[in-house]
Amino acid sequence: MTTAHAFCRDVLAARPPGPLPGAEPARSEAVALLRAHRLLGLWRASLSDSDRGGDPGGLEEHLDALVSLQALRGELTLEAATRARHTLRSAGFDVLLFKGAGLIQAGVYPDARARALGDADLLIRGGAAAAAVEILEGAGFRPWTNWSPGRDAWLPACSFSDVRAPGGMDVTVDLHWRIPYRSFRSGDEGDGAELWEGADLAAGHLTPEAHALLVAEHFVRHLRVVSHLVGIADMVALLPWVRDPGRLRELAQTRHSLRLLQRVLWFLRAELGVPIDGPLVEAVGVPVRVGRFTTAALSLERLLAVPQGRRQTRIPGLISHAMIGGSATDLLRELARVVYPPQEWLASRTGMAGGGALRRRLEYSRDLMRWATGRGPSPLSPNQEFEGPTGRQ
């Protein structure tokens, strides 16, 4: 493990690593990794005043400026999320915030300086999607792709740009009505009612147990395309908030995510050296050892590596996603769901009922192959189906 990797490991594990490594190339490598994985703010927030080297016009001042810009974007994203939530609440919808924006709102992070936000995620109850999208459109949120009837049958979420964001900044809010992070393809999962149990509807917070599970699921899901290490920092920050390990296990079982959760907690403990409370280890059944596949897929060195170029095959990531959370059989079953979806699902995806079934299936298969080999957007996920204003994936 390089000095820069060890430095980033300490940032992720919330062991304040202090100032940047003094010598090159470790110093430049650490900065590049912190920037690529959006951990600059987390590191800067962990520094004591004495560690904040005074170098006017130097690297640290430049990094502070980057963190300030990131924090401003985060603040505007939080404002947009709050506005969207209040708009929907006023219309009678229950709305929860989750992941980055939710963690800041719940006080898990002190502010938008410590946790970079690419967007804000809102969760509404299943069945409310079409009406909620219409209300948000009326409040100045523009969907990345046009809404068509039946869209909620095959998609779990919709991304919006906040056209009222000041200064022309790109501010994105994602509205979710299902969270099928364990599946490749949305459409057959349950309504996610378990996530709402015990939630603080007035404040818009999930329980810490539900939140921790979602963050773990999301991290593993992201392995298909990128290492979302901010999610690991989120897990580390959330664990002290988990008061009911038994509930966490129950939720994970309900969502078929227990194996996935066990492996993410194994990663925290084995790879990052994060201390995990005994009752949590016992309740979840965190393994002491995992198989070779998981060891390789969740190697910190591998996760920290910054991919070069955009055209990378997603197949290894697909396999990692499926295998960490399940078995080879689960992977095959999931691939079958993706490769040969039911006609109703294909019809809702194209917004067409009736004829053209063969054509729809062929077009879908072509799009799927293009995505799997890194040559096209995903036909399965809204965030990848369309590249938004920021060109994100």
Next chain:
Amino acid sequence: MTGRGVEGVQGPRAREDVVFRSVAGDWVLYDPRSQDVHVLTVTAAAVWACCDGSLGPDAIAAEVAEHLDGAPSPDVVRQDVANALEQFRASGLLE
């Protein structure tokens, strides 16, 4: 000298597209044209908040001195306000 209510005289006016927010305890300006971000001192933030075109530098200094706890002497405040306005101008943040 410029000041509040002086007929025909306009004070410094902040560009409307510049974003001004309190972020994690800091006051931050973001200029969408240059994409520069400026982290302000409390005094500079107070000056910026007064840049609506209705106040001249002396009136801004008086507002700042009145609203900042532990403000230094009027001369020092006037100089701080002048410096802040000069930096805003130099950065193209004023109309």
